[in-house]
Amino acid sequence: MINVFFLFGLYSGFGSFFYRLLIKWDENNNWQRAAGESFFMGVFVLVLINNTLQYFAIPIIQTWLFNVVLLTAIITILFAGYRLLKTDSDSILASTGISVAQLKNNLFEILLKHKCHLLLSVVILLHLYYIISQNQALPLTPWDSWYGWIAKAKIWFYHGLDELLVNRPQWLLADAKFTNSTAHYPDALPLLYVFNSGFFGWNETALNGIYPSMFVALLLVFYGHIKLLMNKNYALLAVVILTTIPFINTHVILAGYADIWVAAYLMLSVFNIQHFFNNPRAKYLLLTAVFMVSMLMFKLESWVWLSIFILVMALTLVNKRKRHWAYLALLLVVVIWYVLHGFGFNTPFGQVEISPHMIKIPAFGVYKLAFVNTTSAWIEALFY
Known part of the structure; x- marks a missing residue:
């Protein structure tokens, strides 16, 4: 279980170096958001490094790279700890509204006053313990994992990142x-x-620890953003709900799926673009772009989410008085597209075809489309 928190510290510490270039660590006393987003920033940077090494066929021993990243993370964490020690103690607790003097003299009264928060926190921690223990007790079981995603990693572990993989x-x-x-x-x-x-070597159980590590970071991000948009009470309640959704728990416990990474980066992008609309600052837009690119690095289906994201943002930027005309125009385009059974055109890379029955995009493949009612599946996933 220690490897879960070790990986969280590794990626958060390494990512915080790059994260601090975009946004201050202690902005609005929101360390939860900063720590969580630093984790996902660290994942992005490390994937980018390995992708670059792979593209240029640069041989490197992953143990060396891991040690360099670990050293960077340790230095960053120690530096953050040093700054924290130099910070006035009262300001550290400013976000809670509790001073150090109050904490020393009235600890029991404070706990009683915040008993609801304490109870919800216990629920979250107990559920996290269950998720982590289950994740670390199971081998790599999902079909898509050992047959696809992690099988690819195993080949590269034994034969190097430059080993060519092709379709059957x-x-x-x-x-x-x-x-x-x-x-x-x-x-x-x-x-x-x-x-x-x-x-860790090729120890799949230990390697699976990256999933609960990511989930801890996701909960911190979720809490931090909801607190910033609403308040601490709503944020804590939202984290309880997110922690206990069975469908999400399954994707964390049964490690090896890429979908939850796509969902996490999409959520980060949505949160940051919302902050940009509330407070137009370049760093929010930059974070949105970074997290969107990160999402695309995990799964091809991310392009669908990117397209929807861009469409929604475009409609959001339309003047409110004219927005209904934009909706009407979009509806008209969809109706024409459906009546004409889609459309297609040629490109230098091949033919592009988008119809109600199929999407064909060069270099991405051919995807057949069919209507499937998933209402009951969504409802079931929320409760069992």
Whole structure:
């Protein structure tokens, strides 16, 4: 279980160095948001480093890279701790409204006053303990994981990042040694496993600890942003709800899926663009862009979410008085598209076709479309 918090500290410490370039650590006394987003920033930077090494076929021992990152994280955390010790104690607790003197003299009364917060915090911690213990007690079981995502990482662990992987039809006709069902997908998730194996070796149970680490960071981010947008009471209640959703718990416990990473980075992007609309500052826009790019590095389906995100943002920027005309125009385009059975056009890379039954995009593949009612599945996922 210690590896979960070790990985959280590693990625948060390493990512905070880059995060501080964009946003102050102690802005609005919101250390939860800063610590959580630093984790995801660290993941982004490390995936980018390994992607670069892979693209240029630069051989490197992952243990060396891990040690460099670990040293950077330790230095960053020690520096943050030093700054914290130099900070006035009362200002550290400013966000709670409790002074050090009050904490020393009236600890029991303070606990009684905040008993509801204390109870909710206990619920969160107990549920986190359950999630982490389950994650660390199970081998790599999901089909998509051992068959696809993590199988790719295992190949690179034993044969190097420059080992060529191709789809099965290509593999039958080519000289490549290995094939993988996710060969055409982005490599962020396998690269995370390869990087962490620089310390843990190929111990899948230990490597799976990156998922509860990410979940802890996600909860901190969620709390920090809700607190900033609303207040601490709503933030804590929101974290309790997020912590106990069975569908999310499953994706954390059964490590190896890329979907929860896509969801996490999408949520970070939405939160930061909301802050940008409330307080237009370049750093929020930059964070949104970084987290959107991070999302694209995990799964091809992220492009769908990016398209929806851009469309929603475009409609948001339209003047409120004219927005209903924009909605009407969009509806008209969709109706024409459906009546004409879609549209297609040629590009230098191949034919693009988007119809009610199929999406065909060069380099991405062909995806068949069909209506599926998922209402009951969504409701079930919220409760059991």
